[in-house]
Amino acid sequence: LAKTTQPISMDSYEGQEVNITCSHNNIATNDYITWYQQFPSQGPRFIIQGYKTKVTNEVASLFIPADRKSSTLSLPRVSLSDTAVYYCLVRTGGFKTIFGAGTRLFVKA
Amino acid sequence: AAGVIQSPRHLIKEKRETATLKCYPIPRHDTVYWYQQGPGQDPQFLISFYEKMQSDKGSIPDRFSAQQFSDYHSELNMSSLELGDSALYFCASSMGQGREETQYFGPGTRLLVL
Numbered sequence: 001l002a003k004t005t006q007p008i009s010m011d012s013y014e015g016q017e018v019n020i021t022c023s024h025n026n027i028a029t030n031d032y033i034t035w036y037q038q039f040p041s042q043g044p045r046f047i048i049q050g051y052k053t054k055v056t057n058e059v060a061s062l063f064i065p066a067d068r069k070s071s072t073l074s075l076p077r078v079s080l081s082d083t084a085v086y087y088c089l090v091r092t093g094g095f096k097t098i099f100g101a102g103t104r105l106f107v108k109a
Numbered sequence: 110a111a112g113v114i115q116s117p118r119h120l121i122k123e124k125r126e127t128a129t130l131k132c133y134p135i136p137r138h139d140t141v142y143w144y145q146q147g148p149g150q151d152p153q154f155l156i157s158f159y160e161k162m163q164s165d166k167g168s169i170p171d172r173f174s175a176q177q178f179s180d181y182h183s184e185l186n187m188s189s190l191e192l193g194d195s196a197l198y199f200c201a202s203s204m205g206q207g208r209e210e211t212q213y214f215g216p217g218t219r220l221l222v223l
Binding site for chain 2: 041044095096099
């Protein structure tokens, strides 16, 4: 199973762009990269998913370089309510899903 | 849009008791996953079901069992509860088994074992 590595924590200020990078050196050809956001005592919430290049939706962008060994979640203009834990997941086929240690983002006023 | 439903939302049990957690997936989703998240920890995959059959197994204790029913809802049965079983239990559902299929998580059941 592909292992993911993310920074343990990040701080930012309201209105700034935040980029969280995830390393997944052992990603396989058919694997997708998915990011989730989790608030305390709530279930993880799907943010964005991609396979290669760039994916954008209404809340975030996901950048994946050609070698796919890393990915970067970009949150434009964060607000206090974006303070949460962000998880990068790589689905490796089958159903077992391994959550790595997420990134604790703290947004300050 | 309909989401994953879990019940109960909160549960308090004594040591050595049993507990049953229920999960109702998003309509038309045929795959269910169970996760355990201890205090300050990351979610740990327990078990999954696809089309009512167990599809994968993670770090699920032998004291726990689960199944998926004909209407695709799933139940996690926990016996001989231990203090260490106190955690948030999440259920997620997806449509199909493809790697690109997104898992959508429920709000969780908070289990406290005294």
